[in-house]
Amino acid sequence: MVIESILGTLNLNGETGSWRIAVSGRTVEPGLEHIRIAMETAAPAPPPRLLLEWRVPLTEMHFCWHPAGGFNRKIPADWTAALHSDLATSAPVLLLGSQSGENRLLFAVSEAMRPVKIKAGVHEETCEAACSVELFTCPEAPIAAYELLLRLDIRPLFYAEAIREAFGWLASFPEYEAAAVPPAAYEPFYSSWYSFHQNLFAPELERECALAARYGMKGVIIDDGWQTDDNRRGYAFCGDWEISERRFPDMRAHVERVHRLGMKYLVWFSVPFMGDRSRNRERFGGKFLYRLEELGTAVLDPRFPEVREFLISTYEKALVQWDIDGFKLDFIDSFRFDGEDPAVREDYAGRDLRSLPEAVNLLLSETRSRLERIKPGILIEFRQSYIGPAIRKYGNLFRVGDCPGDFLSNRLGVIDLRLTSGDTAVHSDMLEWNSRDTVENAALQLLNVIFSVPQISVRLADLPEEHREMLKFWLDFMHVHQEVLLHGKLTPYHPELNYPLVVAETETEMVIAVYGGDLAVPVPPRPGKCCWIINGSGSGRLLLELPLPVRQAVCFDAAGRQSPGAPPVAGLSRVRLPKSGLLGIQF
Structure with missing residues (x-):
């Protein structure tokens, strides 16, 4: 045709x-x-x-x-x-x-x-x-x-x-139609994944949360490990979703102690997985789409009504019994066919829906609506690459896909998500860095995700003092300037060069993040508007194109210490600015 x-x-x-x-x-x-x-x-x-x-x-x-x-x-x-x-x-x-x-x-x-x-x-x-x-x-x-x-x-x-x-x-x-986004979705979170992996224990987590609260983090996401005593990183024990009493002797009391710190509490679930060593494996035999041998798990078929009910009621039970505030729902991209549809040869026996996308949609829609009825404002996180228009119906936090220690991948993921996600809260992948690294390099992890909600996943108790100062300074900056960073008009230049220059602007202020070295950075003439220039270039100098004389200027290094220096002059000006530092100017 x-x-x-x-x-x-x-x-x-x-x-x-x-x-x-x-x-x-x-x-x-x-x-x-x-x-x-x-x-x-x-x-x-x-x-x-x-x-x-x-x-x-x-x-x-x-x-x-x-x-x-x-x-x-x-x-x-x-x-x-x-x-x-x-x-x-x-x-x-x-x-x-x-x-x-x-x-x-x-x-x-x-x-x-x-x-x-x-x-x-x-x-x-x-x-x-x-x-x-x-x-x-x-x-x-x-x-x-x-x-x-x-x-x-x-x-x-x-x-x-x-x-x-x-x-x-x-x-x-x-x-x-996208889900509503509560204000809590835009606040920084602590994540247990990179800092603890599956080696989770309530007392240690509570000590970390107490530190996280001092830095201004308003939530914690407990990742894989809470449901098993096994530390081998597989998924063979997923599917029963019962708390490890060795790790969390009293989960509700633990959550309450975290709540008293002023923090929300989210828990991870791998939605489609029914592990080879779970007790529920036999119960759901014959209700799988396929098996992931390398991960030690099978993938449930949500076209069976009892599968959907099991999953949703599991989340309801966790929400009510533990009084948590949300969920990190993982691996939903595993709801797919590995070759032929197994239902065809069974003439769809036992399934009340024939379409797999329709079944996943029903599962996630009912999950959200039933959890929302129990706790309005429920927080639900999904990560790349399940971040499309349909997913915005079910979740209100979209996180960059896993990229441990890789600030460049994190930056690309953040900007891509900001372009596609409307007002859904965009979160960075969890940030980690080596405590032996320089404070300037550690700060790059935050500067490259400055236009998102950061998730922090380092052992806070083990950070050197200078790293602590840096983390506090930049989280405070992100809090004070949340409106422009998360809700301002975002202009990311040159995607083919990995977004070397990104600008966000509101009626009252502007933030310019410079990631590429030796760029001539045009600063728009905005008399009376405060302009913040972030140096993520790895250099101690920036080439600024200033259209007007600068009336006021203030400069900070990576750890937030104020640096001396004269205001930059109008025109094309090579300005000294500490690596991972911040320059505030006003025309």
Whole structure:
């Protein structure tokens, strides 16, 4: 089928059989078009695999952005694998941009539940961008009708605006209405994972929480380890979800002691896992999607109503019995098929739903609504890459995927999430650093996630004094300037260079974070507005382009000690600024 669009001709191919397909287009504004693809059949049937393809000249297209891009911003060859998205993985949005930072082509589809394969690659023979969207690539339950919108955007907007608008468009669909975000979601947290791993014990945690509270941390996330006496990092003991009494003799009393410090308490669960050595393994035999032998666990099939009820009631029980404040729900991207759908050969016996995405959606929707009824304002964390439009319905904290000690990966993850997550609270991956490192290097862990909510995961009691001063200074700065850092207009430059310059601005102040060395940093003329310049470049100097004379200036080093120095002069000025330091100026 040939479809006419603002890009020219699109081709829709597939073995449609009895399915009838209708296509219509709507110009939203010049350069922005929505194409509706509607399908129906007389009797319910698995939908056919469909491939939508087109090509455009590869002109002024210098990088490729998508939600799970990480360090890879290149435009690949068209023979490389497509990008995958589904309810629990990334999102079906892709942008080709210019070196000047403008959008040249963004395309997205409204399907954020089912698997979608999306791609843009260089067609070598013609030097064109070959683009495609592929639907129904995995086993699908029978349906009678289906509808999808394709968004095509060639407006020369700043790339970040085009991305934000695309995700705002996705969020406008009723089925992707985002969960409310309580104020507690924007406060710093302590996490037990990197600092303790599975070696958790209540007294030690409480001592760490007491220190964390002094630094201004308002919550703690207890990760894997609370439910087992085993320390071998596998998942064989997941599935019973009973507290280890050796580690936590009285869980409710322990939580209450943490609450008295003014901290929220969240607990980790690996949602789909039923470990090989759990007592519940036999109870749920035959109700698995597949087995992960290397992790020592099977993956539950949420299409069984008793599986969903078991999981939700487990979380309700923990919430009520321990009086906790939220959950870290992990590994939901494991709800998938490993080859064929096992339900087909069983004719879906025992399952009240045939669609796996529909079952995961029901599980997570009911989880949130039932927990919210018990404790309004419940906090629920998900991590990359389950951060798409559908996931915003269930959780209000999105965390960067695991990148221990890697501030660059953390920065990329934070900025990507800020562009895609609306007002959902974006959290850094847990921060850790070696206590033998310099204070300037340790501070880089915080500076690179300054536009997110930090999660700290170092042994606070073991930090040297200078590191403690640094941590307190920067957490205080993030608290005082939370409005601009977390809610201001975010302008991240050059994704193809790993965001070397990021600016956030409100009506009253501006924060400029410089991560690239030897950049000429333009400081916008904002008379009367306070401007904070963060030196994350690794150099002791910054090249600032100042449009006006500076009336006031104050400078701090990495640990928050005020540094002497004359105000920088107007024009292009090479300014001394301590590594990992902070400069405040006012025109």
